[in-house]
Amino acid sequence: MKFFNGSMTLKICEAHDLKPTDCSTRHQIAKGALLIDPYISVDVDDNEVARTTTKTKTLTPVWNENFVTEVHNGRTIGLTVFHDAAIPPDDFVANCSIPFEEIKEKTNDLWVDLEPNGQIHIVLELQGSTSEEPPKERVFKEKEGLLNRRRGAMRRRVHQVNGHKFMATLLRQPTFCSLCRDFIWGLWNQGYQCQVCTCVVHKRCHKSIVTKCPGSKEDGSEEGPRVKINVPHRFSVHNYKRPTFCDHCGSLLYGIVKQGEQCGDCKINVHKRCKKNVANSCGINPKEFAKVIRDIGLTPDTRKKPSISTDSPNKDKQGRLTSPLPDLEKKKNGNKIPYMRSHTVASM
Numbered sequence: 001m002k003f004f005n006g007s008m009t010l011k012i013c014e015a016h017d018l019k020p021t022d023c024s025t026r027h028q029i030a031k032g033a034l035l036i037d038p039y040i041s042v043d044v045d046d047n048e049v050a051r052t053t054t055k056t057k058t059l060t061p062v063w064n065e066n067f068v069t070e071v072h073n074g075r076t077i078g079l080t081v082f083h084d085a086a087i088p089p090d091d092f093v094a095n096c097s098i099p100f101e102e103i104k105e106k107t108n109d110l111w112v113d114l115e116p117n118g119q120i121h122i123v124l125e126l127q128g129s130t131s132e133e134p135p136k137e138r139v140f141k142e143k144e145g146l147l148n149r150r151r152g153a154m155r156r157r158v159h160q161v162n163g164h165k166f167m168a169t170l171l172r173q174p175t176f177c178s179l180c181r182d183f184i185w186g187l188w189n190q191g192y193q194c195q196v197c198t199c200v201v202h203k204r205c206h207k208s209i210v211t212k213c214p215g216s217k218e219d220g221s222e223e224g225p226r227v228k229i230n231v232p233h234r235f236s237v238h239n240y241k242r243p244t245f246c247d248h249c250g251s252l253l254y255g256i257v258k259q260g261e262q263c264g265d266c267k268i269n270v271h272k273r274c275k276k277n278v279a280n281s282c283g284i285n286p287k288e289f290a291k292v293i294r295d296i297g298l299t300p301d302t303r304k305k306p307s308i309s310t311d312s313p314n315k316d317k318q319g320r321l322t323s324p325l326p327d328l329e330k331k332k333n334g335n336k337i338p339y340m341r342s343h344t345v346a347s348m
């Protein structure tokens with residue numbers, strides 16, 4: 001893991017192919033091309049350092065806004081797209097993160113893949129130094145700085161585990177944890193809901209989740225020991241005679257008949273809207289499985305993996321923009337940086 005100290009100049013140019021998440025549209029009746037009012041929150045190691053203005057009713061916002069910020073022992077830059085909601089909290093749309101150690105100390109013109117959807121175009125310039133260890137005497141100063149900054153910034157954090165993007169969520173209806181199956185009690189921000197696949201868990205449970213988020217782009221295949229589960233459920237429409245809760249998102253299956261779908265094998269019950277987001281983990285008790293995983297010493301993957309493209313499908317064809325990435329990245333298979341994955345392992 002490397003640390004960056006110095007000044008960062010960031011230009012947020014534009015984003016493409018944004019899409020409201022399933023989570024933000026799950027109560028909407030009319031699906032389809034919903035437009036959003038996006039803004040970008042920029043953070044360094046989970047502390048917000050900048051925020052763009054909001055663009056209205058678009059999935060292809062153009063900002064061209066510049067930010068300069070001092071970075072002390074920075075490890076990762078995070079970019080999160082939010083929809084500026086009329087009634088707070090704002091909806092998560094997509095995010096990405098870029099470790100400082102992957103950025104050259106000069107101008108970087110980058111297209112970065114967002115998860116679960118979209119790409120963002122940024123220009124990044126770093127002036128300063130990168131070191132293996134954080135300089136000791138600066139650690140203390142840095143902490144004070146962070147506290148000061150935090151006081152002003154109201155911001156929702158994204159907690160990433162196995163591709164799930166959990167955010168503390170105010171639950172409006174009785175909800176059960178999709179990991180331990182217990183009821184989620186509490187009055188404020190009690191649940192952690194994945195903004196991509198809509199599953200809800202306790203805060204205390206979110207780090208134990210073993211299934212990979214179905215909305216995640218990461219294949220996760222070549223990184224270290226990881227348990228793969230791939231047993232699909234066999235869902236069919238079901239009539240429930242008593243109130244039944246969705247085993248995925250934890251809320252009630254509503255209606256008089258055909259309220260949801262049940263798996264013929266493991267008997268879990270889900271909303272029709274939730275079916276596509278259920279992991280292929282038929283027959284696996286998530287709580288017990290999480291315990292087994294812990295016992296054999298594996299931990300869920302909380303790394304955030306960046307994926308930077310050299311080419312935007314839309315832009316390159318028109319020849320308007322090119323992305324002069326460092327040489328290393330260009331040589332192999334187009335749009336993924338091959339060495340990025342192995343390096344991020346060190347962070348854990």
Ligand SMILES: [Zn+2]
Pocket residue numbers: 163164165194195196197198199212213214215
């Ligand atoms: Zn998820």
Ligand SMILES: [Zn+2]
Pocket residue numbers: 177178179180181182201202204205
């Ligand atoms: Zn739980």
Ligand SMILES: [Zn+2]
Pocket residue numbers: 246247248249250251270271274
């Ligand atoms: Zn559901």
Ligand SMILES: [Zn+2]
Pocket residue numbers: 232233234263264265266267268281282283
């Ligand atoms: Zn099943």
